[in-house]
Structure formats: C-alpha cells, structure tokens
Amino acid sequence: MGELEEFSESLLAQLEVELDEEKVIKDLTEKIKENASFTIKFDSLEQISEKIFSDMKEKISDFTGIAVLPQTSIAYPDLDGFKKLKGKKVFAASNAAKFVEELFDAVSKKDTKKISSLIQQDAAKYFVYSTYAIQYLSKISTTYGDYLDGMIYLNKFILSSYPQIILYRQGKLYEPKFESIKSGYVGALKMTILEEMIHSIQEKLQQMNKNAAMSVNALNEELAKIILSLDDKTVASLSEYLQIQPVPDDFPIAKRANLFFMLNPDNFIVNVLGPDVMTFTRVEIDPKISEMIPQLLDIYQRWLKPIQAHHAAFTTMEGMAEFIVQNMLKDDADFLHYLTSFAGTDISSYQVRKSLGKDFTKMVFEKFGKKTFEMLISDPPSTKELKEPTLYLKRKSSM
Numbered sequence: 599m600g601e602l603e604e605f606s607e608s609l610l611a612q613l614e615v616e617l618d619e620e621k622v623i624k625d626l627t628e629k630i631k632e633n634a635s636f637t638i639k640f641d642s643l644e645q646i647s648e649k650i651f652s653d654m655k656e657k658i659s660d661f662t663g664i665a666v667l668p669q670t671s672i673a674y675p676d677l678d679g680f681k682k683l684k685g686k687k688v689f690a691a692s693n694a695a696k697f698v699e700e701l702f703d704a705v706s707k708k709d710t711k712k713i714s715s716l717i718q719q720d721a722a723k724y725f726v727y728s729t730y731a732i733q734y735l736s737k738i739s740t741t742y743g744d745y746l747d748g749m750i751y752l753n754k755f756i757l758s759s760y761p762q763i764i765l766y767r768q769g770k771l772y773e774p775k776f777e778s779i780k781s782g783y784v785g786a787l788k789m790t791i792l793e794e795m796i797h798s799i800q801e802k803l804q805q806m807n808k809n810a811a812m813s814v815n816a817l818n819e820e821l822a823k824i825i826l827s828l829d830d831k832t833v834a835s836l837s838e839y840l841q842i843q844p845v846p847d848d849f850p851i852a853k854r855a856n857l858f859f860m861l862n863p864d865n866f867i868v869n870v871l872g873p874d875v876m877t878f879t880r881v882e883i884d885p886k887i888s889e890m891i892p893q894l895l896d897i898y899q900r901w902l903k904p905i906q907a908h909h910a911a912f913t914t915m916e917g918m919a920e921f922i923v924q925n926m927l928k929d930d931a932d933f934l935h936y937l938t939s940f941a942g943t944d945i946s947s948y949q950v951r952k953s954l955g956k957d958f959t960k961m962v963f964e965k966f967g968k969k970t971f972e973m974l975i976s977d978p979p980s981t982k983e984l985k986e987p988t989l990y991l992k993r994k995s996s997m
Contacts, residue, residue: 601849602717606710609728613705616736620677620755623739627759630766638765638772643758646784647672650791651750658792661926662971664799670748672791677755681706683744684734688727689811691819697723698730705731721851722822725858726815742790745797745804752790760786764940778935785936789923796919802975807911813904818862821897825858826851828891833857836890861887861894863901876909876981878902906981914978917955918971921963924949924956954984961987966994 610617630636651672659665675683685702697720704712717724743752761783768775797804828836833853837844840860845853860866867875875881881898888895927933928945937943958979963970973994983990 601851602714603710604849605717605724605852605855606713609705609713609731610708610710612732613736616739617708619739623756623759623763626763626766630759630762633766635770636762636766636772638762638776640761640780640783643752643754643787644674646787647674647752647791650784650788651795654788654792654795657926658795658799658922661922661968662796662799663968664971664975666795666798667748670750670795670798672750672752674752674754677738677753678703678706680741680744680751680753680755681735681738683746683751684738685731686746687734687744688730689808689815690727691812691816694723694727694815694819698727701727701731702735705735717851721854722819722826725822725825725855726818729859729862742786743794745794748798750791750794750798752787757787757790760940778939781932782935782939785927785930785932785934786940788927788930788933789936792923792926793919796922797915799971800915800918800975803911803915803978806978807908807915810904810908810911814864814901814908817897817901817904818864821862821894822858824891824893824897825854825861828854828857832890836887839886839890861891863898863905867898867901875902876906877985910978910981910984913955913984914958914974915955917953917957917959918974920953920956921959922971958984958987958990962991962994965991 655666681702682699685698688698690698697716700712701716701724703709704716738753739756741753742757743750745751761779764782765772765775765779768779830847830850833850837853837857840857842856842860845856867881879902881895881902883895883898928949934945937945937948941948959970959974962974966973977994979987979990983993
C-alpha cells in the first residue's frame with residue numbers, strides 16, 4: 599500500500615467508531631420494522647417538527663424580543679445530505695469550498711481512491727480539512743440538527759428512528775412505555791428546533807463567526823504549504839526537536855503532515871499557552887523553531903485576531919442558545935421526559951452544568967433583561983469580556 603492509500607485508510611480508521619454506530623442504527627431500524635410484535639407507531643418527524651416550529655415562533659419572540667424571519671424553514675436531509683451540510687459548516691477558505699465538499703463526500707462514501715486523489719491534488723488543503731472531516735463526521739449519530747443560511751436542518755437518519763430504538767431497547771411490554779417515550783421524543787425535537795431557531799435570529803453573529811473561521815482556515819492553508827515546501831533536512835531536525843514520532847523516509851508527506859498537526863496554531867499555541875491565549879495581543883515562540891520556520895511567528899500573530907473573533911462569536915451564539923433553551927423549557931413536561939428517558943439526566947443536573955457562554959448570558963440578562971439578546975447580537979463581547987463579564991456590563995451601562 600502506498601503512502602496516499604495509507605493516509606486514506608488512516609482517515610477512515612479514525613471514523614471507525616462512528617461508522618460502526620451508523621451501521622448499528624441502520625440494522626436495528628430494519629430489525630424493528632421486521633419485528634411483528636413491535637406494532638407501535640409514532641407520528642412522523644416532519645409532522646411533529648412543523649407543529650413545534652409553528653408553536654415556538656411566538657414564544658421566541660416573546661422571550662427574546664426578536665422575531666424569527668418568515669423565510670426560515672426546516673429541511674430533513676438523509677444521512678449523506680446531513681454530512682454534506684457539515685462540510686459546508688467548515689467555512690473553508692474561499693478557494694477550498696469545492697475541495698471540502700469532495701472530501702466530505704468521499705469520506706461519507708468510504709471512497710479511499712477519491713481521498714487519495716484529493717491528497718495528490720492538494721496536500722495542503724487535505725492537511726487542513728481532514729481534521730474537520732474527523733471532527734464533524736465523528737459526531738453525526740449524536741447530532742440532531744444544525745442551522746445554515748436561513749434553513750434549520752434536522753438529522754432525519756437519527757431522529758426518524760430514535761423513538762422506536764429507545765422503546766425497543768427497553769424491551770417488552772412496549773405499550774405501557776409508549777407515552778413516556780413519545781413525550782421524550784417530542785422534548786428532544788423541541789430542544790433541537792428551539793436551539794436552531796435561536797441560531798436563525800443570530801445572523802450578525804453567524805456572519806462574524808463564518809468570516810473569522812474562513813480567515814483561520816486560510817492561515818492554516820498558508821502554514822501547510824510552508825511545511826510541505828520544507829527540505830528533508832529541516833523536516834528531520836524540526837521533527838526531532840519537537841519529539842515527533844519518527845516516520846520512514848519513504849513517507850515524505852506523512853512526515854510533513856505530522857509537523858503540520860503539531861504546529862497548527864489551533865493545536866500548538868492553545869496547548870502551549872492554554873485557553874488564555876484568547877485574550878492575548880501577541881505571542882512568542884521558541885527561537886529554535888522560528889529559526890527553522892521563519893514565517894511561523896508571523897502566521898501565529900495574524901491568527902490571533904480571527905481566532906479570537908471566532909471564539910467570541912461562537913461562544914456567544916452557543917451560550918445564548920443554551921440559556922434560552924434552558925429557561926424556555928425548564929417547566930416543559932416533554933423536555934423533562936427527554937432528559938430522563940433519552941439523556942439519562944434530570945433538570946437539576948442539566949441546569950448546573952458550567953458553560954462560559956451560558957453563564958455570561960445569564961449575568962447580562964440579570965442586568966438588562968430581554969434587551970440582552972439584541973444587545974449580544976448587535977454588539978457581542980470580546981474574548982476578554984467573555985472571561986470577565988463585568989467589563990461588558992460596565993461598557994454597556996455607560997453607553
């Protein structure tokens with residue numbers, strides 16, 4: 599097996615657990631359909647979701663003071679369609695969108711030949727975006743929904759089979775448990791649809807997050823190209839200095855891939871400097887490393903601004919959604935059934951979970967009430983303000 603084939607197999611191997619889980623879900627869904635003793639029927643995903651969507655519009659407007667745009671709607675992609683959506687959520691650099699689309703499609707189809715050809719076509723892009731493929735596609739079987747460009751996407755592969763599988767796994771008798779499982783299923787959909795509807799009203803934050811992610815990815819591509827162009831002697835010296843596991847000489851791309859994954863700022867800076875890097879204005883690196891890659895410090899320095907913008911926007915979006923979901927559904931019987939029957943927890947445990955964005959939103963809400971949400975969308979906090987909410991509260995109080 600050649601180096602590119604090894605790369606392709608390695609990528610799929612890192613997704614083996616997820617791919618096995620997808621197969622289990624498919625096989626179990628088919629087994630339930632063929633089981634004559636399982637006669638329970640749930641309302642369709644589409645039927646329940648459209649009703650929840652309609653009911654939630656006014657409630658979101660009442661709670662946040664922001665109306666869901668009338669063009670916002672729901673789509674129900676199958677497994678492959680949902681994986682393609684995740685590829686779009688990478689927010690690749692402007693010249694890489696098609697590459698990412700083809701990579702996610704090849705990985706979804708376990709097409710090692712296509713993956714190999716993409717590595718050969720552009721190894722730098724592969725270095726950058728293969729990590730996203732692993733990160734995003736390894737969570738498909740636990741991802742209920744997502745939002746992009748005015749559309750709420752529900753993962754039909756999971757959600758259309760979810761209640762039957764939960765009920766079936768609890769064993770006979772099915773009928774006495776039906777109402778509780780049905781309620782928990784509705785609760786899961788309420789949580790998912792509400793969260794994505796909240797994301798739909800955050801368009802300014804969504805755009806800020808997208809632009810920042812594209813800038814980060816462009817810088818990562820730049821770094822990948824630099825590392826690919828290093829001569830063998832520099833690669834060997836730098837790998838030894840960084841104590842990277844040796845790779846045979848007949849795997850030159852793998853040697854450079856290991857260097858990239860080590861020196862990628864998302865890994866190297868955060869792991870070395872810690873999460874406080876999100877508030878830094880400058881970074882410093884080992885002079886020995888700079889000597890071997892003179893361009894590295896400049897890339898790291900330029901990386902700070904977009905990664906901090908990404909961190910601020912994403913944390914604010916997720917924290918706001920978590921806060922609103924928690925408050926709007928805290929007394930909802932279906933949601934409480936979801937927590938106990940599907941998530942294996944309860945409302946008390948759910949509410950005490952720590953979250954930087956949620957805790958920040960809570961502090962702002964306690965001072966500004968309903969105005970909080972429009973405020974956070976139109977004037978989001980900086981990374982320093984997220985860490986120290988009193989700075990944001992002081993700034994907004996003085997305006």
